Amino acid sequence: MPKIKFTDASVGAIPTPVKTTWFTDTAHKGLRLCVTKTGVKTWYVNKWDPTANKVRAVKLGQWSPKVTHCKWAKGQLGVVAHGIASGDVMNKTEAQAQEVIEQANALPAFREALEQFIEHRTTSRQSGKARMMETTAKDYRATFNKHLAQWADVHVDELPILEINQYLNAVQVTRPNAAHVAATVAGATVRFINKLCALALPIPSLLEGTKMRSRVETGKLDMQVPWSDRWDEIEAIPNEHIRLCWQITWYTGFRGRGLRALTWDQVDLEAGVVRFDRLKRQEVERTIVLADDVVSLFKRLHGIRYEDCDWVFPSRVLRCDKRGHLDVPDKLPLTKPGDLRHLWMTVAREVAPRHVHRWLSQQTMTDNDLRMLGHYGEPSWDEQKRAADAIAGAIKSRIGGESNVVSLLEARA
Numbered sequence: 573m574p575k576i577k578f579t580d581a582s583v584g585a586i587p588t589p590v591k592t593t594w595f596t597d598t599a600h601k602g603l604r605l606c607v608t609k610t611g612v613k614t615w616y617v618n619k620w621d622p623t624a625n626k627v628r629a630v631k632l633g634q635w636s637p638k639v640t641h642c643k644w645a646k647g648q649l650g651v652v653a654h655g656i657a658s659g660d661v662m663n664k665t666e667a668q669a670q671e672v673i674e675q676a677n678a679l680p681a682f683r684e685a686l687e688q689f690i691e692h693r694t695t696s697r698q699s700g701k702a703r704m705m706e707t708t709a710k711d712y713r714a715t716f717n718k719h720l721a722q723w724a725d726v727h728v729d730e731l732p733i734l735e736i737n738q739y740l741n742a743v744q745v746t747r748p749n750a751a752h753v754a755a756t757v758a759g760a761t762v763r764f765i766n767k768l769c770a771l772a773l774p775i776p777s778l779l780e781g782t783k784m785r786s787r788v789e790t791g792k793l794d795m796q797v798p799w800s801d802r803w804d805e806i807e808a809i810p811n812e813h814i815r816l817c818w819q820i821t822w823y824t825g826f827r828g829r830g831l832r833a834l835t836w837d838q839v840d841l842e843a844g845v846v847r848f849d850r851l852k853r854q855e856v857e858r859t860i861v862l863a864d865d866v867v868s869l870f871k872r873l874h875g876i877r878y879e880d881c882d883w884v885f886p887s888r889v890l891r892c893d894k895r896g897h898l899d900v901p902d903k904l905p906l907t908k909p910g911d912l913r914h915l916w917m918t919v920a921r922e923v924a925p926r927h928v929h930r931w932l933s934q935q936t937m938t939d940n941d942l943r944m945l946g947h948y949g950e951p952s953w954d955e956q957k958r959a960a961d962a963i964a965g966a967i968k969s970r971i972g973g974e975s976n977v978v979s980l981l982e983a984r985a
Contacts, residue, residue: 573594573595573596574593574594574595574596575595575596575597575598576595576596576597577597577599578595578597578599578600578603578605578642578645578646579642580637580641580642583605583613583635583641583642584637586607586613588607588609588610588611589607589608589609590609591609592606592607592608592609593606593607594606594607595607600646600649602617602618602619602649602653603615603616603617603645603646603649604616604617604618604629605635612634613634613635614631614632614633614634614635615631615632615633615634615635615641615645615648616629616630616631616632617629617630617632617648617649617652617653617656618630619652619653619656619657620656620657621656621657621659621661622657622659623659624659628656628661630652630656630661632645632648632652633645678727679727679728679729679765679769679771680727680728680765681724681725681726681727681728682720682723682724682725682726682727682728682731682761683716683721683724683725685728685761685762685764685765686712686713686716686757686761688764688765688768689760689761689764689765690704690709690712690713692764693709694706694709705829707829711753712757715750715753715754715757716754716757718750718754719739719740719743719750719751719754720736720754720757720758723736728761728762728765728773729771729773731762731773731776733774733775733776736758736776737776737777737778737779740754740755740758740776740777740778741778741779744778744779751778752778755776755777755778758775758776759775759776759777762774762775762776763775792908792910792911793908793911793914793915795918797906797907799915799967799970799971799972800970800971800972801906802904802906802907802911802915802971803822803971803972805904805905805906805907806818806819806822806904806907809904811888812872812876813873813876813885813886813888813898814885814898814901816869816872816873816885817831817832817885817898817901818901818909818912819869820866820869820870821909821912821913821916822912822915822916822967823863823865823866823869823916823963823964823967824860824862824863824866824916824932824933824960825912825913825916825917825920825929825932825933825934825963826913826933826934827913827934828900828909828910828913830848830934831885832885832897832898832899832900833883833897834846834848834883834884834885834897835882835883835884836874836877836882836883836884837882838884839870839884841867841870841871841874844861844862844864844867844957845859845860845861845862845953846859846860846862846870847859847860848860848934858931858934858950859950860931860932860934860956861932861953861956861957861960862960863957863960863961863963863964863965864961864964865961865964865968866960866964870884873885878895880895881894881895883895883896883897883898884897885897885898886898887899913933915967916933916963916967917929917933919963919966919967919970920932920933920959920963922966923959923962923963923966924959924962924963925955925959927951928951928955928956928959929959929963931950931951931956932956932959932960932963
């Protein structure tokens with residue numbers, strides 16, 4: 573390997589060799605000049621890499637007679653040699669492998685973390701707990717898109733928690749329910765990443781003391797509208813399955829989602845009971861006794877059932893030759909679907925024991941409720957039957973029908 577003094581004059585005077593030749597300068601160990609048989613002159617730095625346990629050759633660039641290129645190459649020698657010694661210099665294959673490792677170890681962005689959380693909750697869980705419903709996952713995504721999308725591409729360890737909290741607290745001034753749901757989605761997502769990666773990232777939250785407002789307080793439900801007027805518009809619904817769905821909702825206070833997804837194997841018309849596989853925040857099924865008036869409505873549903881499906885409330889629409897159940901019904905001029913559960917509760921509080929009407933309306937049972945229920949943790953068939961008939965009778969009285977006075981007196985006793 574020929575040795576020369578690296579100056580622009582000496583490098584420029586190198587003749588074109590017969591074959592590729594490498595030149596070195598004893599004063600600048602590690603710096604090499606490659607001259608090809610076409611006359612192209614290229615600078616390289618050779619340095620031992622203690623991390624990879626091998627010699628690395630790093631290409632600097634071609635020599636040019638128009639500038640002081642030798643001085644530039646000598647200056648790059650120290651920079652590149654330091655990078656090799658510190659393990660920062662890699663070839664293309666090593667760089668690609670390192671990038672894959674870094675991507676695998678990197679924390680996800682906020683939206684990616686949400687999708688990982690939803691995927692975890694909607695698949696079978698080793699703990700045996702029930703999976704998240706697809707509709708709940710849909711609601712989580714909708715809430716994220718509405719309130720948290722501006723931080724979607726921010727990695728979870730870089731989330732501006734103070735900024736998110738300030739936004740949520742501003743939202744709760746006018747929309748406390750929406751702010752509460754958004755805080756739940758954000759908090760659940762970050763907690764999942766904390767547990768998954770053994771981290772301690774701060775959790776987005778609301779200020780303490782946030783007051784959730786009812787449908788009446790927010791103006792979504794006008795209690796001054798006569799119940800008979802609401803009932804009249806329900807009876808005018810032409811689709812009988814939808815009409816019966818509204819009527820049963822009013823008489824039972826059932827949650828709309830679970831009611832519309834009922835199948836006939838969950839309804840026992842002879843015993844007058846209905847079984848729900850899973851309720852909100854409950855991991856066990858619940859069997860609920862129906863009032864006589866509600867049993868009559870279910871019998872009518874059974875009489876008009878479609879033979880091609882087992883849904884209690886089948887849809888008229890066929891998709892891919894399959895029939896689903898009713899979707900959320902459109903609101904009526906006077907009444908929204910969510911109003912009926914509130915109207916049912918206003919009556920239930922007056923004519924039935926608290927722990928019984930909470931059971932009937934699929935609400936989560938508190939410690940006090942469970943203490944009232946005793947050893948078996950649920951009201952007896954007779955308790956439920958008396959309360960259900962009493963509530964149905966009081967509702968019929970409010971909408972202008974006949975009331976069951978005996979059931980009312982028994983429930984109050």
